[in-house]
Amino acid sequence: MENKKLLLDIQDLSIQYETEGGTVHAVEHLNLTLEHGENLGFVGETGAGKTTTALGIMGLIPNPPGRIAGGKIFFEGEDLLKKNERQMRDIRGGKIAMIFQDPMTSLNPVMTVDKQIAEMVLLHNDLSEQQALERAVEMLEMVGIKKERAHDFPHQFSGGMKQRVVIAIALACNPILLIADEPTTALDVTIQAQVLELMHELRRKINTSLIMITHDLGIVAEMCDKVAIMYAGRVVEYASTEALYNRPAHPYTEGLFNSIPDIDRDEEELKVIQGLLPDPMNLPSGCSFHPRCPYAIDSCSKDMPPMVEIEAGHFVACPVRFEHWKTAADGNGGVKR
Amino acid sequence: MNPNAKTIVEVNNLKKYFHTKKGMLHAVDDVSFTINKGETLGLVGESGCGKSTLGRVMIRLLEATSGEVKFWGNDILKYSSSKMKEMRKRVQIVFQDPYSSLNPRLAVSELIAEPLLVNKVFRSSAERSKKILELMDTVGLARRLVNTYPHELDGGRRQRIGIARSLALSPEFIVLDEPVSALDVCIQAQVLNLLNSLQKQFGYTYVFISHNLSVVKHVSDRIAVMYLGKIVEMSDYQSLFKEPLHPYTQALLSAIPIARVGQKRDRLILEGDVPSPIEPPEGCRFQGRCFYRKDICKEKTPELREIEPGRSVACHFARQLVRTNGR
Numbered sequence: 132m133e134n135k136k137l138l139l140d141i142q143d144l145s146i147q148y149e150t151e152g153g154t155v156h157a158v159e160h161l162n163l164t165l166e167h168g169e170n171l172g173f174v175g176e177t178g179a180g181k182t183t184t185a186l187g188i189m190g191l192i193p194n195p196p197g198r199i200a201g202g203k204i205f206f207e208g209e210d211l212l213k214k215n216e217r218q219m220r221d222i223r224g225g226k227i228a229m230i231f232q233d234p235m236t237s238l239n240p241v242m243t244v245d246k247q248i249a250e251m252v253l254l255h256n257d258l259s260e261q262q263a264l265e266r267a268v269e270m271l272e273m274v275g276i277k278k279e280r281a282h283d284f285p286h287q288f289s290g291g292m293k294q295r296v297v298i299a300i301a302l303a304c305n306p307i308l309l310i311a312d313e314p315t316t317a318l319d320v321t322i323q324a325q326v327l328e329l330m331h332e333l334r335r336k337i338n339t340s341l342i343m344i345t346h347d348l349g350i351v352a353e354m355c356d357k358v359a360i361m362y363a364g365r366v367v368e369y370a371s372t373e374a375l376y377n378r379p380a381h382p383y384t385e386g387l388f389n390s391i392p393d394i395d396r397d398e399e400e401l402k403v404i405q406g407l408l409p410d411p412m413n414l415p416s417g418c419s420f421h422p423r424c425p426y427a428i429d430s431c432s433k434d435m436p437p438m439v440e441i442e443a444g445h446f447v448a449c450p451v452r453f454e455h456w457k458t459a460a461d462g463n464g465g466v467k468r
Numbered sequence: 469m470n471p472n473a474k475t476i477v478e479v480n481n482l483k484k485y486f487h488t489k490k491g492m493l494h495a496v497d498d499v500s501f502t503i504n505k506g507e508t509l510g511l512v513g514e515s516g517c518g519k520s521t522l523g524r525v526m527i528r529l530l531e532a533t534s535g536e537v538k539f540w541g542n543d544i545l546k547y548s549s550s551k552m553k554e555m556r557k558r559v560q561i562v563f564q565d566p567y568s569s570l571n572p573r574l575a576v577s578e579l580i581a582e583p584l585l586v587n588k589v590f591r592s593s594a595e596r597s598k599k600i601l602e603l604m605d606t607v608g609l610a611r612r613l614v615n616t617y618p619h620e621l622d623g624g625r626r627q628r629i630g631i632a633r634s635l636a637l638s639p640e641f642i643v644l645d646e647p648v649s650a651l652d653v654c655i656q657a658q659v660l661n662l663l664n665s666l667q668k669q670f671g672y673t674y675v676f677i678s679h680n681l682s683v684v685k686h687v688s689d690r691i692a693v694m695y696l697g698k699i700v701e702m703s704d705y706q707s708l709f710k711e712p713l714h715p716y717t718q719a720l721l722s723a724i725p726i727a728r729v730g731q732k733r734d735r736l737i738l739e740g741d742v743p744s745p746i747e748p749p750e751g752c753r754f755q756g757r758c759f760y761r762k763d764i765c766k767e768k769t770p771e772l773r774e775i776e777p778g779r780s781v782a783c784h785f786a787r788q789l790v791r792t793n794g795r
Contacts, residue, residue: 176652289741319514319679321738324723328737346653349725376729390657391727392686394709400664401657401686407622408652 137205138308138340139165139188144202146180146187149195153412157183159364159419161202162438165308165340165357172351172372173344174387175361178408181344184361185310189229190219206308225255228306232313234293238285244296245271245281248303255304270299273336274329291322295329302333312344327353348391352376360384363409363419369438370445380447380456382424418449426451473504476641476673477526482535484518484525491747495521497697498535500772505640508667508674510688510705512681512720516742517694519677520564523643526675527559528552539641557587560634564646566626570618577614579629580604583636603632608662624655631662635670643675648683660687681724685709690778693717696745696753699772703779713781716754752783760785 146158158180165171175181186192188204190211204211206227214222223229231237239247248267252258258266268278274295285293294314301309314330315323327350334341343354351358351372358375360368360383368381379385386404406423409415415422421431428451438446441456484496495518503509511519524530526537528544536543544555563569570579580600590596601611607628618626627647634642644663648656664687666672678684684691685705692702693714701714712718719736738757752758755765764784772782 176654291741319742320681320723321514321719322741323725324735324737327725328735347725348727352727352729353725373729376727387653388727390653392657392660392682394682394685394724394726397706398686400661403657403661404654407624407655 136166137164138167138169138207139163139342140203140205141184141188142203142205144184144187144204145200146183146192146197147200148197150412155411156364156414157197157411158187159414160435161361161364161366163359163366163369165342167307168338168340169357170334170341170343170355172355172358173342173361174346174348174351174358176346176408178411179361180364180411181361182312185229185312185342185344188310189223189227190214190216191223221255224251224301224306225304226306227308227310228301228304230294230297230301230309230311230314233317234290234297235317237297238293240285243282243284244276244288244299247296248300251300251303266303267299270303271296273302273333274299289322290318291325294318294326298326298329298333302337302339305337306339308342309339310342310344313346314343315350316345316347330354348376348388360387363414364411365419365448366438367420367449368447370447374442374445378442378445380441380445380452381420381449382426382452383420386423426455473507475502476505476540477503478536478538478541479526480536480538482522482525482537483533484521484530485533488746493746494697494748495745496525496532497748499694499697499699501692501699501702503641503673503675505673506667506671507689508676508687510684510691511675511677511694512679512684512691513694514679514720514742516696516745518697518745519694520645522694523561523645523675523677527556527561527641527643529561557637558639559641559643560637560639561643561645562627562630562634562647565650566618566623566630567650570626570629572618575615575617576604576609576621576629579618580632580636583633587637589637599636603636606635606666607632608658622655623651624658627651627659628662631659631666635666638670639672641673641675643677645677646679647676649678649680656683663687681721693720696742696748698753698782699780700754700783701781702772703781707779713775713779713786714754714783715758715760719757719759 141161141163144158144161148155148157161184173181187199192199199212245264245267248270249263252263252266268281271281272278276292276295288296315326318326345351355372358370358372359366360381362383368375368384379388389402390404392401404423409419417432417434418436421427436448436450438448439453440446441453447453480500482496482499486493486495499522511522513519521530525532532545537545547555577600580603581596584590584596584599590599604611604614609625609628609632648659651659667674676684676687688705690703691705691708692699695716701717709721712721719738722736736759740757743756750769751767752765752770755761770782770784772780774780775786
């Protein structure tokens with residue numbers, strides 16, 4: 132089933148890596164949708180499978196050892212997994228662009244920044260080199276870098292400025308979908324504020340859809356309309372930012388919020404989630420969160436919990452909390468945080 | 469602040485300069501402060517502000533250019549190396565990166581034994597093994613991990629090894645240099661709780677270095693904000709967050725993304741980047757990015773002065789710039 136209205140529709144995606152120690156289940160039966168013009172926050176801890184999912188969309192899973200074990204990724208109604216390498220090369224950097232985490236290593240150190248942007252422009256557009264370089268300068272000015280600096284090399288820029296260059300490259304071909312993988316994690320907080328402000332502004336200007344991969348719930352609150360929380364290769368909760376932050380339903384989401392020290396409140400002790408992320412080579416049976424879950428009941432270790440819609444547009448993969456929700460929802464709504 | 473508090477560490481006019489090809493790098497430039505027994509002093513600032521250098525100079529992992537670091541009234545910067553070696557049992561450090569700060573070829577037991585062996589604390593290996601297991605219990609490492617190697621463990625457990633090593637000699641004073649920055653939020657919360665309960669149990673004094681303001685606020689009694697080698701503001705944690713006085717602190721606080729929806733704050737976005745700490749010009753270090761700057765800021769370096777008990781700020785216009793955090 133494909134839906135023409137959706138920009139991106141990921142169905143039952145599984146991605147595995149074969150290693151000497153066994154099969155790593157990086158992404159397990161993941162479902163996710165994104166509408167035109169939407170901003171989706173993709174949240175989870177290290178190893179939850181966020182970046183692997185993004186690489187899957189981009190067709191960049193290294194094979195071997197990685198392989199897409201099942202599922203479909205519809206982009207504008209067409210399955211990306213059925214495309215050949217040539218077609219994917221046109222889509223990458225054209226309709227779908229990606230910003231990587233580390234601006235220090237994602238630029239070519241021996242090439243001036245205008246040439247790096249022009250390289251991308253030439254790859255996807257039928258332009259002369261001169262025109263492409265003009266476009267590059269235009270892009271640099273758009274991200275707040277003066278044109279006098281166009282002939283500088285990456286090492287002459289600070290971290291924040293390098294990330295601006297990376298953003299300029301990503302946006303050079305007017306992508307419909309932008310995937311930003313922890314775009315500000317390597318930056319200081321005042322510089323992060325500058326870059327987030329820039330991304331806000333650019334989105335108003337060019338109306339690209341955005342998938343923002345991050346572990347920072349603060350950034351999501353600021354940037355995104357919707358949030359997907361990922362745990363051990365699956366989306367465990369998916370809702371509008373408003374619903375998820377005000378009425379988190381999945382025990383893992385709850386634990387995640389409790390783990391962040393609140394800047395507006397004093398807490399003696401943080402309420403922590405016991406234990407560690409499960410080994411992706413050996414995921415627990417049933418719900419993979421059940422060994423750490425304070426609400427777990429017997430059936431949690433047996434059945435894979437399905438996603439249920441607990442209020443319009445708010446999905447959660449936890450039948451136990453769904454029951455709590457139904458009981459509590461008699462009044463005016465939900466399990467309040 | 470507790471009036472009965474005893475000063476354990478007193479830092480006076482401490483400087484650390486590095487020679488570089490381009491000139492003298494002022495990493496720590498004339499800072500003075502005190503730390504009371506049993507409290508946690510948070511040290512915040514962005515990369516390159518000198519917070520880690522300050523932490524290291526304080527315990528002589530780096531030699532200071534000038535100044536004093538008094539520990540119970542004695543200047544440890546003047547100690548001979550043998551006297552300093554004795555001293556090192558009482559001052560310890562936990563490093564940021566649990567991936568690179570542990571020798572990958574030593575098992576957990578050997579890693580924790582190292583400080584005990586170096587200082588010849590126990591004669592018999594039986595006593596030592598007992599102490600190692602006790603330390604593992606203290607930091608919440610399961611005893612079954614005693615013969616594992618760092619690469620087999622996750623970041624949180626590795627950081628617990630780092631903490632166990634620093635506790636092995638029963639120190640009084642511990643510098644925690646970004647101890648949770650490399651960890652995921654859930655593991656970070658576990659380690660923060662551990663540090664907190666250890667302090668309660670053993671009365672340790674901490675210097676907690678971090679760039680993460682929410683974490684610093686959570687653990688600290690007092691906080692010092694650094695910018696380009698200088699302390700620009702120092703205060704108890706509540707006042708600092710409620711009513712930041714220095715324009716840099718104000719911008720720093722307003723830049724933190726808050727994990728809540730529908731809370732729009734008027735954000736102060738600073739222009740430009742942190743300038744180079746090499747041969748910094750006269751005047752206020754922050755004036756190039758400051759939104760209040762006046763002529764005097766270029767000419768005269770503002771001193772860190774106490775404007776009310778327990779609150780100091782280095783800004784010519786401190787009292788005129790009160791900005792309650794718009795949240």
